[in-house]
Amino acid sequence: MTSSARSTPYWFLHYGLLAFYVAFALFPLYWLLKVSITPNDLLYSEGIRLWPSRSSLAHYTFVLAHSDFPLFFKNSLIVSGSTAVTVTLIAALSGYAMSRFDFRGKMWLVGLMLITQMFPLVMLVAPIFKLFSPLGLTNSLTGLVVVYTAFNVPFATFLMQSFFDGIPKDLEEAAMIDGASRFRAFRQIILPLTLPGVAATLGFVFTAAWSELLFALMLVSKADASTFPVGLLSFVSKFSVDFGQMMAAGVLALIPACLFFLLIQRYLVQGLTAGAVKG
Amino acid sequence: MSTMPLYEDAADQQRAPLRRFRAGLEPYLYIAPSVILIATIMLVPLIIGLSYAFRDMQLINPFSGGFVGLEHFRNLWMDAAFWLAMKNTLVWTLASVALQFSLGLVLALLLNNPFPGRGIVQALVFLPWAVPTFLSGLNWAWLFNPVVGPLPHWMAALGILPAPENILSDPNVAIWGPIIANVWWGIPFFAITLLAALQSIPQDIYEAAAIDGAGSWRRFIDITLPFLAPTIAITVMLRTVWIANFADLIIVMTNGGPADQTQIVSSYIFTQAFRRLDFGYASAIAMVLLVLLMAYSFAIILMRQSLLRR
Numbered sequence: 001m002t003s004s005a006r007s008t009p010y011w012f013l014h015y016g017l018l019a020f021y022v023a024f025a026l027f028p029l030y031w032l033l034k035v036s037i038t039p040n041d042l043l044y045s046e047g048i049r050l051w052p053s054r055s056s057l058a059h060y061t062f063v064l065a066h067s068d069f070p071l072f073f074k075n076s077l078i079v080s081g082s083t084a085v086t087v088t089l090i091a092a093l094s095g096y097a098m099s100r101f102d103f104r105g106k107m108w109l110v111g112l113m114l115i116t117q118m119f120p121l122v123m124l125v126a127p128i129f130k131l132f133s134p135l136g137l138t139n140s141l142t143g144l145v146v147v148y149t150a151f152n153v154p155f156a157t158f159l160m161q162s163f164f165d166g167i168p169k170d171l172e173e174a175a176m177i178d179g180a181s182r183f184r185a186f187r188q189i190i191l192p193l194t195l196p197g198v199a200a201t202l203g204f205v206f207t208a209a210w211s212e213l214l215f216a217l218m219l220v221s222k223a224d225a226s227t228f229p230v231g232l233l234s235f236v237s238k239f240s241v242d243f244g245q246m247m248a249a250g251v252l253a254l255i256p257a258c259l260f261f262l263l264i265q266r267y268l269v270q271g272l273t274a275g276a277v278k279g
Numbered sequence: 280m281s282t283m284p285l286y287e288d289a290a291d292q293q294r295a296p297l298r299r300f301r302a303g304l305e306p307y308l309y310i311a312p313s314v315i316l317i318a319t320i321m322l323v324p325l326i327i328g329l330s331y332a333f334r335d336m337q338l339i340n341p342f343s344g345g346f347v348g349l350e351h352f353r354n355l356w357m358d359a360a361f362w363l364a365m366k367n368t369l370v371w372t373l374a375s376v377a378l379q380f381s382l383g384l385v386l387a388l389l390l391n392n393p394f395p396g397r398g399i400v401q402a403l404v405f406l407p408w409a410v411p412t413f414l415s416g417l418n419w420a421w422l423f424n425p426v427v428g429p430l431p432h433w434m435a436a437l438g439i440l441p442a443p444e445n446i447l448s449d450p451n452v453a454i455w456g457p458i459i460a461n462v463w464w465g466i467p468f469f470a471i472t473l474l475a476a477l478q479s480i481p482q483d484i485y486e487a488a489a490i491d492g493a494g495s496w497r498r499f500i501d502i503t504l505p506f507l508a509p510t511i512a513i514t515v516m517l518r519t520v521w522i523a524n525f526a527d528l529i530i531v532m533t534n535g536g537p538a539d540q541t542q543i544v545s546s547y548i549f550t551q552a553f554r555r556l557d558f559g560y561a562s563a564i565a566m567v568l569l570v571l572l573m574a575y576s577f578a579i580i581l582m583r584q585s586l587l588r589r
Contacts, residue, residue, distance in 0.1 A: 014392065015394075017389055018404075025405075025407050025463070026406070028418045028422055028463065029406070029418070031418075031422060048429040048433075090313050094314075097306045101309070103307065106306075109310060112314075113317070116321055118572065119325070119524075120548070120565060120568055120572070122524065122548050123566075125553070125561075126336070127328040127558075128320070128324045129552075129558075130327070150320030151320075153313050153316055157313060182305065207409065211412050211527075213412065213527050213531070214549055218553055232414075233417075243427045250414050250417060257414075261409030268405065269472070
């Protein structure tokens, strides 16, 4: 299957198909960017031209200076960042236990975590709202962090377990013979060796929390606790003619997601097979 | 205990069981935060939600909360919108999984062949996976909008559409809008998992087959597919469940409309809970969806076991 064994027509087809895939993957994002920098007066007159005859950053300055999007962006950063850190801490502990210990009920725990990945989370929307509102966790960023943390722990546990499995057991056993407690060996020897895994887990969870929409819509109704998706959606239903501004906001929402994509790109396979059902 | 020294004193002997107890307890301390969190935020609401299915729970009505037995299920049986949502769920899930899988497989096969620039191409084609789902939905809704999007104009020029109109507002074809967005967003998932499986196939098998005169089509059928089969089976099964539950794109792009023609069961649940604030009815639908998905998973497991036995 070496490349030299393939004929020229094959490579034509190969590159042709790949060009189609690249175009399909990038075109929607390209269009988002294009409309976001098209001045309003050209948007309708120039129709579907591939690049506007004049570009401007007016939509971005408006969105950054005269809308609530900076607040939504900050809220989303707080929620996604806290969720990522909390989940990674908790999942490092449980992933370590799954990797190193054989304990009664382990199969039940694996089964429980798999089931949580399979059932429709949308069925929890109503009961969680009902449980959270007397606790003051609706309209609050903390409430969202709690929900997102619980939803992401099972997948992150499997992911962390796969990273711990790649580290030989002898390392902490040697430290324990020297008198360190297991927890100390875990913290000072094993965890530093899994730093790439920790980073990947942080990235996956951050991306998942950044994208979450349904629970944010249900649990938050006030603008000051809105996350980016909720803010963008309410903006769309209120001012659905300001396409340039909406798309400028959309490009802003894309930035952190793309940064984290670069961070976790090397671990995509591990992450997707660990979660198996994680999007 | 045979390794224990004979001169060990009584105090040490007393401590041994305690130490063993603490060592046995250790794994549970590590998993405790996860288990507590999953139990309180997922299992407890799940059970409460199941109880709502038999109660009159409306958020706007403070006097609701009473037990109504199977009334929600009787209403559900007569609810034309629910049956339409069931049909749409089938179309949505089958079309999305089939297209994501077949396009993902072709992409994985293309990327499995080394060529210059593969790294950058791979990063570009996998990028849609990183796009937040709400943004994918909005992005495609804008592309389908004749005011700012090029797609209606192109489709009209190609003769697919009679006039440049928004397919999302045409009840007959609206469901294909979210399906296309879903395919765009989901191809990378299948491509990444299948590419990983492809790269784990030992290369010498291909070389041996080539020496024996097997053409590339034969090698694909006789080597690649059998090696990929387990990965294909598990990812397709899990993805089917995941996509059947996946309501975000529909909520964002069409909100179930026009005239419920794009409503799937999970978006219908969300609509009942979020817009009508009827938690009881939403939970009854959710219970039906849960039972159906469990039956599906169970059937798959049985099928797999009977295949393994043969």
